[in-house]
Amino acid sequence: MAERYVLAIDQGTTSTRAIVFDRAGRLVAVRQREHQQHFPRPGWVEHDPEEIWANAQRTAAQVMGDVAALPGELVALGIANQRETTVLWDRRTGRPVTRALVWQDTRTADLVAELAARPDAHLVAERSGLEIAGYFAGPRLRWILDSVPGARERAERGELLFGTMESWLIWNLTGGPAGGVHVTDVTNASRTLLMDVHTCRWDPELLAFFDVPAAVLPEIRPSVGVIGSATALPTPVPIAGALGDQQAALFGQACFQAGEAKCTYGTGSFLLQNTGTDLVRSSHGLISTVAYQLAGEPVHYALEGSVAVAGSLVQWLRDGLGLISSAAEVETLARTVEDNGGCYVVPAFSGLLAPHWAGEARGVVAGLTSYVTKGHLARAVLEATGWQTRDVVQAMDADSGLPLPALRVDGGMTTNNLLMQFLADVLDTPVVRPMVGETVSLGAAYAAGLAVGVWSDVAALRRNWHRSAQWSPRPERAAALTAEYPRWQRAVELSIAWGR
Amino acid sequence: MPGSVQSIERAAAILQVIAGSGGRLGLREISEAVGLAKTTAHGLLRTLVTVGFVAQDRRTGRYELGAGLLSLGTSYLDDNELRARASNWTDALASRSGSAVRLGTLAGTQVVVVHHVFRPDDSAQELEVGTALPAHATALGKVLLACQVPLPPLPQELERFTRATSTTAAELAPELQETRTRGWALEREEHLPGVAGLAAPVRGAAGLVVGALGITAPVAAVLDGRGAPRPALVGMVTDAATAVSRELGERRPEHSRG
Numbered sequence: 001m002a003e004r005y006v007l008a009i010d011q012g013t014t015s016t017r018a019i020v021f022d023r024a025g026r027l028v029a030v031r032q033r034e035h036q037q038h039f040p041r042p043g044w045v046e047h048d049p050e051e052i053w054a055n056a057q058r059t060a061a062q063v064m065g066d067v068a069a070l071p072g073e074l075v076a077l078g079i080a081n082q083r084e085t086t087v088l089w090d091r092r093t094g095r096p097v098t099r100a101l102v103w104q105d106t107r108t109a110d111l112v113a114e115l116a117a118r119p120d121a122h123l124v125a126e127r128s129g130l131e132i133a134g135y136f137a138g139p140r141l142r143w144i145l146d147s148v149p150g151a152r153e154r155a156e157r158g159e160l161l162f163g164t165m166e167s168w169l170i171w172n173l174t175g176g177p178a179g180g181v182h183v184t185d186v187t188n189a190s191r192t193l194l195m196d197v198h199t200c201r202w203d204p205e206l207l208a209f210f211d212v213p214a215a216v217l218p219e220i221r222p223s224v225g226v227i228g229s230a231t232a233l234p235t236p237v238p239i240a241g242a243l244g245d246q247q248a249a250l251f252g253q254a255c256f257q258a259g260e261a262k263c264t265y266g267t268g269s270f271l272l273q274n275t276g277t278d279l280v281r282s283s284h285g286l287i288s289t290v291a292y293q294l295a296g297e298p299v300h301y302a303l304e305g306s307v308a309v310a311g312s313l314v315q316w317l318r319d320g321l322g323l324i325s326s327a328a329e330v331e332t333l334a335r336t337v338e339d340n341g342g343c344y345v346v347p348a349f350s351g352l353l354a355p356h357w358a359g360e361a362r363g364v365v366a367g368l369t370s371y372v373t374k375g376h377l378a379r380a381v382l383e384a385t386g387w388q389t390r391d392v393v394q395a396m397d398a399d400s401g402l403p404l405p406a407l408r409v410d411g412g413m414t415t416n417n418l419l420m421q422f423l424a425d426v427l428d429t430p431v432v433r434p435m436v437g438e439t440v441s442l443g444a445a446y447a448a449g450l451a452v453g454v455w456s457d458v459a460a461l462r463r464n465w466h467r468s469a470q471w472s473p474r475p476e477r478a479a480a481l482t483a484e485y486p487r488w489q490r491a492v493e494l495s496i497a498w499g500r
Numbered sequence: 501m502p503g504s505v506q507s508i509e510r511a512a513a514i515l516q517v518i519a520g521s522g523g524r525l526g527l528r529e530i531s532e533a534v535g536l537a538k539t540t541a542h543g544l545l546r547t548l549v550t551v552g553f554v555a556q557d558r559r560t561g562r563y564e565l566g567a568g569l570l571s572l573g574t575s576y577l578d579d580n581e582l583r584a585r586a587s588n589w590t591d592a593l594a595s596r597s598g599s600a601v602r603l604g605t606l607a608g609t610q611v612v613v614v615h616h617v618f619r620p621d622d623s624a625q626e627l628e629v630g631t632a633l634p635a636h637a638t639a640l641g642k643v644l645l646a647c648q649v650p651l652p653p654l655p656q657e658l659e660r661f662t663r664a665t666s667t668t669a670a671e672l673a674p675e676l677q678e679t680r681t682r683g684w685a686l687e688r689e690e691h692l693p694g695v696a697g698l699a700a701p702v703r704g705a706a707g708l709v710v711g712a713l714g715i716t717a718p719v720a721a722v723l724d725g726r727g728a729p730r731p732a733l734v735g736m737v738t739d740a741a742t743a744v745s746r747e748l749g750e751r752r753p754e755h756s757r758g
Contacts, residue, residue: 327584329581437591466595466618466620
């Protein structure tokens with residue numbers, strides 16, 4: 001039988017990757033291209049959507065060449081994307097009206113504070129399942145409509161199209177101005193504040209609340225199902241899956257049952273727990289989001305705890321302080337000492353997300369004495385990611401009532417053994433890494449492959465999942481860290497108080 | 501300077517003199533500059549040439565700094581960096597071969613495991629990162645020893661683990677020579693009874709060997725009925741090592757998401 005391959009495009013915050021997987025879910029080839037980060041003002045973060053589209057098209061074409069698959073062997077394309085990053089473009093020319101507003105961008109803070117103070121603001125959390133926060137896409141769309149001259153009028157006349165990155169890529173892949181399909185997947189739509197999370201439809205009252213015209217919105221589609229043909233690639237391939245990157249990782253980690261959870265350690269850290277077809281509302285600072293939807297089937301939901309800064313704190317140690325020359329060296333530096341020396345780093349660079357939702361919080365380094373060296377600082381930097389995961393896991397246990405049997409991890413930081421052991425100890429739970437670390441791309445490939453029959457069902461995907469490493473909690477360390485936990489919580493309180 | 505080794509001090513002085521000369525000095529000038537007898541200086545220079553820190557122009561006889569010295573600063577690769585860069589390819593190798601994968605670096609006569617990927621059968625396994633393996637009895641170690649120039653001094657007697665272990669440097673030598681020639685090493689129950697292994701070198705940006713990557717599995721999985729290593733497995737191991745080397749040769753952008 002001829003080999004069947006699935007292509008995944010992972011459109012991330014700093015780069016775009018195209019990866020080909022085989023039927024066993026093994027990585028066959030990968031191409032990657034970085035794009036420029038634009039910081040026009042403090043707190044503003046922008047990407048050029050045209051640069052990203054060019055990178056996606058180019059890396060996809062390259063990786064297709066690398067595999068040299070025979071015609072028909074590459075059977076589907078899946079897309080995973082940085083979530084909440086917002087693009088508004090002209091449907092006739094295909095030109096964006098402004099650069100994309102990236103998920104890390106905080107320019108909508110005042111707008112969000114104003115909206116949150118309205119008497120009808122409770123509607124947002126009830127309908128969308130999300131905290132009203134500048135982290136999500138809706139306020140960014142509103143900001144563009146308010147700030148770019150003529151944008152609102154053009155939007156109302158139906159000349160402009162809104163989308164998160166998957167919408168932008170799918171529209172371009174399927175022909176752009178010449179018949180491009182304007183759709184979003186349900187997981188990305190659930191991150192806009194504009195969708196009713198119960199019905200998975202755009203909500204007229206939310207649209208009115210954010211003052212967004214319905215004419216700009218894409219059609220909401222299931223995450224798994226054929227969308228159209230990617231005619232912009234050297235050989236047309238059916239686009240058959242799309243998910244926000246964290247939901248893609250949940251899918252790639254084969255967390256298909258209620259209670260199963262994964263945490264991805266990238267720029268930030270993102271813990272998602274599948275809650276099945278029931279929508280679980282958090283009372284401990286988590287958000288309710290769509291996990292995935294197979295065409296013709298009910299939506300699966302997830303509880304999510306997003307932490308804005310994880311790997312980017314290590315990058316700060318490298319680029320901001322110059323203490324290390326590569327991210328991986330943080331482990332070498334941290335291993336020069338035995339413990340954190342009493343030092344705690346709360347990386348609230350632009351506020352704290354789950355479970356605190358304190359936009360005003362700012363970073364602190366607590367417990368400095370002359371004893372503290374760069375080694376201790378490196379350890380505190382790694383531990384910050386562990387402590388923040390504990391904050392989120394505690395909230396999740398309280399909300400879902402589904403204690404974690406084990407935490408499945410992925411992302412770049414999982415090659416850091418010091419951090420992974422610390423996580424196992426601080427959570428008092430086994431930490432497990434799967435064989436394919438590229439779970440985001442794999443999840444997108446799984447979604448697309450499932451839609452076209454490369455895999456028969458999710459059980460087949462589950463059989464592909466294998467453990468590549470496991471870190472077990474050490475009882476003594478776990479007890480010591482539980483005793484130490486209030487000190488971390490104190491440091492978090494200080495960081496919130498500092499910003500007030 | 502108590503405890504300092506005189507010959508190292510002298511060698512360092514010679515290197516400083518050569519570095520400052522721009523390759524214009526012969527034996528007489530060097531011995532005068534460092535205040536040593538010509539025979540003493542000559543002995544030191546010969547050793548420095550052997551280890552690649554100094555090179556001698558064949559035509560003029562003058563000395564200059566050697567390529568070994570120039571690549572010294574770039575051949576070092578952080579173990580954690582090596583693991584981070586190799587991870588995708590070690591995962592794929594474990595998945596493809598159905599075997600446990602280890603990535604090791606040489607520390608004296610031992611191999612330090614810097615990365616370990618479980619055998620993909622979801623059985624209970626212990627993470628071995630940080631543990632040491634005997635270089636003379638493992639495929640990883642034989643690759644690393646074979647690529648050392650000059651070979652580090654091995655003890656007269658090497659520890660015996662099984663009946664198959666090579667227990668003298670002389671017994672090991674042809675094995676290392678063969679490893680060097682074919683570019684991969686084979687382990688036939690020399691460390692653990694019933695276990696065989698294959699390994700290949702991983703090269704850094706400067707082309708120097710910075711580690712070894714390999715698999716271990718039951719003998720029957722690695723060797724065919726006639727006791728020869730299965731060519732498909734050898735190909736997987738050498739391909740993975742080449743892929744990691746290529747990865748190390750390029751500057752990789754960081755990838756992040758939100």
